[in-house]
Amino acid sequence: MTTTVKTNTLTLVQAVTDALRTMLREREDVLVLGEDVGKNGGVFRATDGLQAEFGEDRVIDTPLSEAGFTGAAIGMAVNGLRPVVEIQFLGFIYPAYEQIMTHAARIRSRTLGHFTVPMVIRAPYGAGVRAPEIHSDSTEALFTHMPGVKVVCPSTPYDAKGLLISAIEDPDPVLFLEPMRCYRAFREEVPEGKYTIEIGKGKRVREGEDVTVIAWGAMVPVAMKAAEEAAKKGINADVIDLRTLYPLDRELIVESVQKTGRTVIVQEAHATGGVANDLIALINDECFLYQKAPVERVTGFDVPVPFFSLEDHYLPTPDRVLYAIEKAVTF
Amino acid sequence: MTTTVKTNTLTLVQAVTDALRTMLREREDVLVLGEDVGKNGGVFRATDGLQAEFGEDRVIDTPLSEAGFTGAAIGMAVNGLRPVVEIQFLGFIYPAYEQIMTHAARIRSRTLGHFTVPMVIRAPYGAGVRAPEIHSDSTEALFTHMPGVKVVCPSTPYDAKGLLISAIEDPDPVLFLEPMRCYRAFREEVPEGKYTIEIGKGKRVREGEDVTVIAWGAMVPVAMKAAEEAAKKGINADVIDLRTLYPLDRELIVESVQKTGRTVIVQEAHATGGVANDLIALINDECFLYQKAPVERVTGFDVPVPFFSLEDHYLPTPDRVLYAIEKAVTF
Amino acid sequence: MERFPIIQIIDEEGNVVLPEYREKLTKELVMTMYYHLIRTRTFDRKCVSLQRQGRIGTYAPYEGQEASQVGSALALENDDWLFPTYRDHGATMTFGHSLVRILLYWKGRNEGCVPPDGKKIFPPSVPIATQLPHAAGAAYAEKRKGTKNAVIVYFGDGATSEGDFHEGLNIASVFHVPAVFFNQNNQYAISVPITRQMKTKTIAQKALAYDIPGIRVDGNDIFAVYFETKKALDRARNGEGPTLIEAVTWRYGAHTTADDPTKYRDQEESKRRRERDPIVRVERFLKQIGWWDEQQIKAMQEKVQAEIEQAVAEMEQFPEANPADMFDFVFATPTWTIEQQKQMYTSWRERA
Amino acid sequence: MERFPIIQIIDEEGNVVLPEYREKLTKELVMTMYYHLIRTRTFDRKCVSLQRQGRIGTYAPYEGQEASQVGSALALENDDWLFPTYRDHGATMTFGHSLVRILLYWKGRNEGCVPPDGKKIFPPSVPIATQLPHAAGAAYAEKRKGTKNAVIVYFGDGATSEGDFHEGLNIASVFHVPAVFFNQNNQYAISVPITRQMKTKTIAQKALAYDIPGIRVDGNDIFAVYFETKKALDRARNGEGPTLIEAVTWRYGAHTTADDPTKYRDQEESKRRRERDPIVRVERFLKQIGWWDEQQIKAMQEKVQAEIEQAVAEMEQFPEANPADMFDFVFATPTWTIEQQKQMYTSWRERA
Numbered sequence A, B: 001m002t003t004t005v006k007t008n009t010l011t012l013v014q015a016v017t018d019a020l021r022t023m024l025r026e027r028e029d030v031l032v033l034g035e036d037v038g039k040n041g042g043v044f045r046a047t048d049g050l051q052a053e054f055g056e057d058r059v060i061d062t063p064l065s066e067a068g069f070t071g072a073a074i075g076m077a078v079n080g081l082r083p084v085v086e087i088q089f090l091g092f093i094y095p096a097y098e099q100i101m102t103h104a105a106r107i108r109s110r111t112l113g114h115f116t117v118p119m120v121i122r123a124p125y126g127a128g129v130r131a132p133e134i135h136s137d138s139t140e141a142l143f144t145h146m147p148g149v150k151v152v153c154p155s156t157p158y159d160a161k162g163l164l165i166s167a168i169e170d171p172d173p174v175l176f177l178e179p180m181r182c183y184r185a186f187r188e189e190v191p192e193g194k195y196t197i198e199i200g201k202g203k204r205v206r207e208g209e210d211v212t213v214i215a216w217g218a219m220v221p222v223a224m225k226a227a228e229e230a231a232k233k234g235i236n237a238d239v240i241d242l243r244t245l246y247p248l249d250r251e252l253i254v255e256s257v258q259k260t261g262r263t264v265i266v267q268e269a270h271a272t273g274g275v276a277n278d279l280i281a282l283i284n285d286e287c288f289l290y291q292k293a294p295v296e297r298v299t300g301f302d303v304p305v306p307f308f309s310l311e312d313h314y315l316p317t318p319d320r321v322l323y324a325i326e327k328a329v330t331f
Numbered sequence C, D: 001m002e003r004f005p006i007i008q009i010i011d012e013e014g015n016v017v018l019p020e021y022r023e024k025l026t027k028e029l030v031m032t033m034y035y036h037l038i039r040t041r042t043f044d045r046k047c048v049s050l051q052r053q054g055r056i057g058t059y060a061p062y063e064g065q066e067a068s069q070v071g072s073a074l075a076l077e078n079d080d081w082l083f084p085t086y087r088d089h090g091a092t093m094t095f096g097h098s099l100v101r102i103l104l105y106w107k108g109r110n111e112g113c114v115p116p117d118g119k120k121i122f123p124p125s126v127p128i129a130t131q132l133p134h135a136a137g138a139a140y141a142e143k144r145k146g147t148k149n150a151v152i153v154y155f156g157d158g159a160t161s162e163g164d165f166h167e168g169l170n171i172a173s174v175f176h177v178p179a180v181f182f183n184q185n186n187q188y189a190i191s192v193p194i195t196r197q198m199k200t201k202t203i204a205q206k207a208l209a210y211d212i213p214g215i216r217v218d219g220n221d222i223f224a225v226y227f228e229t230k231k232a233l234d235r236a237r238n239g240e241g242p243t244l245i246e247a248v249t250w251r252y253g254a255h256t257t258a259d260d261p262t263k264y265r266d267q268e269e270s271k272r273r274r275e276r277d278p279i280v281r282v283e284r285f286l287k288q289i290g291w292w293d294e295q296q297i298k299a300m301q302e303k304v305q306a307e308i309e310q311a312v313a314e315m316e317q318f319p320e321a322n323p324a325d326m327f328d329f330v331f332a333t334p335t336w337t338i339e340q341q342k343q344m345y346t347s348w349r350e351r352a
């Protein structure tokens, strides 16, 4: 027996819309809310057409009030709905930080599971699109250090759809980070209808033995480019797209690093306090005797994400990654 | 010639008051603001007597409004004052997170130094005093991952006073974390009047060659206790009190770890995303060839700081640290 | 102020000043109210004494605010939602929360956050004002489900200064949800008097910023509280949107048992305030009207005492907190880091 | 609404409807206003066209709001503070900001955040409403220093939904600081109309929640804006505390050049609104009163054009951004991590 699944060729942002539409159709309890998500379809068109299809009660334009509507979504989730909140840019999530930190993340443990918060917070993140200040933050680490929240960050249309559907079905709050730079960077075949990708599982996107390169979100294409360059120089990189930042895919990472003994991490965020350091800690714990070189990090700097005239200097580039790969391999 | 400096025997919280009083006397531009800091003298008495001495215009009871008064303090700092803001407990800083993240931390770089924010945010932090929920967070890592802010965390009365005075004189925003558990745990001779301790410098609080133990804030006494136990078993620990969490004291840490080759980090916060991982990253960068064992971490768990009936199970204890020391030494 | 006069049904002497309510004050209703008033007060005093004896942790007393809490909670229907603060266990116990669980809460136990089956009582919100948006959202969900359930959310005068107060009310008004925002203006936020908290003389007038009804009641008059809350809940159920109620009251004691009010206010004031005590007032009314029955009252008090002693005993016999709980309820399914940490900790403890 | 009527001095036909202002409208004042109106509009249009040509980045136009911005900025004294949003460069340039720097801002350059010497113009606040508390604090500092300086802070209708709006106003009212909270109600927050932003019909009435004056002006009437702002600033200087002003206006164009307003509103509406254009109105007034001098106006336009072309040329000749800046201005003295990263990056670039 063969089943044919129809697919569409979608960009990442279209895959997000497709996931939302799929779940709004599938479950009455799902709703979408945020600034400009209604008629406007979101400033990136991620919710395009959804209000027309599902009505103003399920695709809700909120007041400009991140703490308020995130808090309201918590109340909705506790009371039987599955809200998917859009934060217009990750840099505007900070007013909602208290709500996420003290409530979304803690209501289950606070009540020993009596009340729960099955909600998703979606946010475009990252630099490289010439946006104004604060529109370019990649502060995922503020949420991985927040027990009670999962953090997901896809880099491809296919993964975006499958992971967003998993996030919506997840019984706990999920922060879903969408790399703006990948929104329309390329298209991919994306199956119609519902499918899921397990949260907590990374993906090996290139097979190699010489060095492990770990990246997520908008850094995955950067890492891949570097890996291809490295291949020309005879260095074969094992490239991992993390996809989930909390919990990390321990097996995949450990297996790869134990194989190669050399690691390069590519992170858009500031070096200090970033997820890369969680990876280094994991490698310290599990791969100490396998390491042939110190872990190399290619990261954003310990400076505020600069205004866009300088953002290309802030962002890791394939060249910088390649340099780090060579350093790791020749140590 | 000898100079005699008068000293007083003070607790940590009294040393904080002493620092504030010293600076309010010394500089007209210094002011203190926050909830209950006036007549009440702060819920921990950290500002006791200050309003009586300096008046309601300089020691200001604010509305219950962390974003509002932190934002107002930013406006004051930009306009020539040196506000010292009290956040009643670190767990209540989250509503002010946006103000700190998008403004306090960025105004200097945003304006190429034209406007600056010489302000201090003081906050008691940490578990172990049987406080209600949210009163026990130790989320310093949310601020070390925030370029533009320094993070200071003393563990003794002497250091608290000297570091707070440095923080007030610092031209940039400083988050000053006060370990609640140490507020009245012991007394120490504290000089009268003004003296400073350099921000960014840790302190070796015990000399040893076998293993480096790194701690800060309320974990320093825990680490010391473990080190003393270890000594009885013939293990000599080099114990470092970090004192500043950003920027880290690279020289001190690297020198010690290169000497011992073995490291234990004691951290109250959750393991994932904590400052311990920054330390591991630093050790990875600078001590790779010196390491004789993986770095051991003794940390709070990846769970919300529990209600106080369970907080002792959450907090690192000397026993757990000792166990880690032995593990590091016998690897 | 003129626009927001304090609504009173009985005055301090126990006289009914709004005669149209006279017949609504049935004996059954008034005796029920009185029962809950003494029940909540007795419980509160017991808690303060338990704290002094070290049998529970830091505790937030509400003595003086019983009329506000009991009156509003009695106005609720069984299927309504209640979002309290840390000081509103007078309201939650009246609405049906378990005394044992309330005691456990103050003993640092998560069990204190679990309401009895079927009771929609949210855990107390510790971060000030954060519960207001939750209430707006929960009310939105009721509306979407097409029920007639309403939501009540409690908060203090200090809470009105937080952004979440504003955002919660604004969203509730725009979404036109069935929620009652019940403010207990006890005139202090720890040590900060309301005059340094806001420039306005009333909290009720802040409703004008959201174009919703703003009601100001004597929070020590349980009748006024009860009937005004009921009206607001009825409006909510009938699709007329949210209401802001300001109940003007006073806490006699400390902010919490860790607080020393002599630092910041004249203790005489709290003594004087006892003249307007919410319970004394009802007693005067009962006596005037001839419903005061010494025997019955005594029986009531004994019943309440016994119930509370029983709850204390249960609290103290409650099985010890299990460290595993700290790991097991973070997510529906623990992540590997949590699982690993749990195993490490458990085996470490077993070894030790 | 009745309590907050829209104050108008000239109507859409250019008639003075409040005769008591007639003599305050001196030729010098009106010509200055007109000059700034066409200067700001010309600049705005130039920016939109620069963006289309890819010579600057995403840009936030203010066409339609010039009377609000120019009128309020002209009411300031030289030593006052101005806290703008990303849409208020009409105000900042009128107050004395440099056109080159404003252009640089939209080119993604930090230099755009640096005001001319002595001008207290804060950088535009990108996170909505966050600048309101800053303004309250800066005003507190002026009060403490004993100056007569006031602070004006700009924000939109959408901003009123944020907690910082509320906290900023509350703190300003409690601290009684010399600040004017100037709201441009252009009736949209990107795509969200004011009817979904708030239930109230006016923003001015939100002042009642802080017991401060709330003023509602026709934001397309530069005279009304100017005189009401001046009054509010005078009150501030005289120790009478803050004022909330709502200037009712309209943006004709897109939210930013990245926005497509056809998605969410009828474009006819914006065309119709041109009937109430703030500039046309002054032109009508000038013509009626006989101050319209074709020659003079033409000279004015040419001057403005030349100034703007000059600024664009300077912007385009401005030295390229220096990557070192990104490292050098985070702290007064860079930390070792920043120093190390800078060195690594610099040497890496030199190698490449």
Ligand SMILES: Cc1ncc(C[n+]2csc(CCOP(=O)(O)OP(=O)(O)O)c2C)c(N)n1
Pocket: B035, B064, B066, B088, B092, B095, C087, C126, C127, C128, C155, C156, C157, C158, C159, C160, C186, C188, C189, C190, C255
């Ligand atoms: C966000 C936040 N900031 C500070 C605190 C500390 N705190 C606890 S209660 C309280 C005062 C609350 O006053 P009010 O809202 O009037 O309620 P009341 O205690 O009088 O019932 C404060 C400042 C907190 N819990 N949350």
Ligand SMILES: Cc1ncc(C[n+]2csc(CCOP(=O)(O)OP(=O)(O)O)c2C)c(N)n1
Pocket: A035, A064, A066, A088, A092, A095, D087, D126, D127, D128, D155, D156, D157, D158, D159, D160, D186, D188, D189, D190, D255
């Ligand atoms: C905290 C925050 N949330 C969201 C945004 C994204 N955003 C930019 S402008 C805007 C609308 C602002 O509307 P309004 O306050 O009316 O000002 P206007 O743009 O109309 O001048 C939004 C939602 C932001 N900049 N900051």
Ligand SMILES: [Mg+2]
Pocket: C156, C157, C158, C184, C185, C186, C187, C188, C189, C190
């Ligand atoms: Mg109060």
Ligand SMILES: [Mg+2]
Pocket: D156, D157, D158, D184, D185, D186, D187, D188, D189, D190
């Ligand atoms: Mg607007």
